[in-house]
Amino acid sequence: MKTAFFDFDGVIVDTEPLYDLYWNEAGERYHTGIPNFAAHIKGTTLPSIIQKFFSDRSEEERSQIAREATDFELQMPFPTIPGALKFIQLLKNNNVKIGLVTSSDKAKLDRALRLLDLENTFDTIVTADRITTGKPDPMCYLLAAKDLNENPSDCLVFEDSFAGIQSGNSANMRVIGLCTTNPESSIKDMVYQVIPNFENLTLEEYKQW
Numbered sequence: 001m002k003t004a005f006f007d008f009d010g011v012i013v014d015t016e017p018l019y020d021l022y023w024n025e026a027g028e029r030y031h032t033g034i035p036n037f038a039a040h041i042k043g044t045t046l047p048s049i050i051q052k053f054f055s056d057r058s059e060e061e062r063s064q065i066a067r068e069a070t071d072f073e074l075q076m077p078f079p080t081i082p083g084a085l086k087f088i089q090l091l092k093n094n095n096v097k098i099g100l101v102t103s104s105d106k107a108k109l110d111r112a113l114r115l116l117d118l119e120n121t122f123d124t125i126v127t128a129d130r131i132t133t134g135k136p137d138p139m140c141y142l143l144a145a146k147d148l149n150e151n152p153s154d155c156l157v158f159e160d161s162f163a164g165i166q167s168g169n170s171a172n173m174r175v176i177g178l179c180t181t182n183p184e185s186s187i188k189d190m191v192y193q194v195i196p197n198f199e200n201l202t203l204e205e206y207k208q209w
Contacts, residue, residue, distance in 0.1 A: 001096050001207060002156040002174065003123075005144050006088070007043075008102035008109065010160035010181040013078045013116075016042070022072050030054070030065060042181060043161030045103045045134035046070070073108040078115055081180060083198030085116065092121065094203055099124040099144045101157075103134050103164075124148055135163040138171035145171070156209055165190050176209060 010016045020038040027037025032053055034040060041049050046069055050062050057065075091098055100122045102109060106129045113119050124147035126140045133139045145152045157168035160181040168175040169190065177184075177191035184194045192209065195201070 001094075002154050002209070003097040003099065003145070003148055003150045004091055004206075005099045005101045005141060005155055005157045005168075005173070007157075007159045007161070007164050008100060008104055008112070010042075010081075011158050011178055012081060012084045012088070012100075013112065014081050014180065015076060015078060016160070016181045018076055022069075026065070026068070030057075030061075043103055043135045043159075043163030043167075045128040045131075046105065047128070048103075048134045070105075070107070073104065074111060078112050080116065081178070081197050083201060085118070087198035087201050088118075088121065090201075090203060091206065096206070097123045097148055097150070099126070099148065101126045101140050101144050103128055103140075105129055135161070136166035136170065138167050141168055141171035141173055145173075156206075159191075162187070162190075174209065 006012055009019065023038035023041060024036060027034055046066060050066055054062050054065055088098060104127060106127045109127050124144050126144045128134060130143060131139050141157060142152060145155050152172045155173045157173045157175045158178060159165045159168050159175055160178040162182065165175050165177055165187060175191045177187040177194045179187065179194050179196055188194050
């Protein structure tokens with residue numbers, strides 16, 4: 001069976017609404033002039049956000065933006081996407097190799113995995129700390145496949161953001177899209193199949209993918 005790679009925010013945990021509130025407020029506070037600022041940064045790493053949208057700011061202000069975002073992540077809760085933890089365990093129990101591929105940094109993820117009792121669950125983990133170019137670049141998914149000595153075409157990706165979906169596709173992996181962040185109509189032509197969450201998913205359905 002194909003190896004399964006999971007994004008984190010919007011796929012395993014329902015944190016995107018929290019990020020929307022935070023980054024839209026930050027976008028206004030730091031005078032980006034971009035309406036719905038959060039929509040423009042979904043799925044991308046913090047260094048990429050700073051470089052793309054705040055490169056004209058002083059080093060002190062860029063550091064402050066990064067520090068505030070990191071502090072936010074280290075205090076945020078992690079409500080789970082329905083059925084996600086059960087589905088991950090189902091795959092693991094059936095000897096499917098699984099990996100976690102996220103734009104978040106290691107400090108946030110370590111805390112999340114501890115709180116969700118997911119430590120030592122994944123066969124590989126790729127965080128922002130391990131890559132030089134974030135999503136939509138395929139580097140993160142290609143690195144995860146390399147970690148497990150898997151051909152990218154033998155890997156299946158669960159993603160929610162446009163950047164993440166593009167990353168999985170560019171890595172030549174089959175992408176299952178979750179419409180937790182974007183409506184089904186906006187991602188259905190970019191993915192193999194769209195699902196609302198992981199509730200009641202069976203191993204047979206995974207085998208069909």
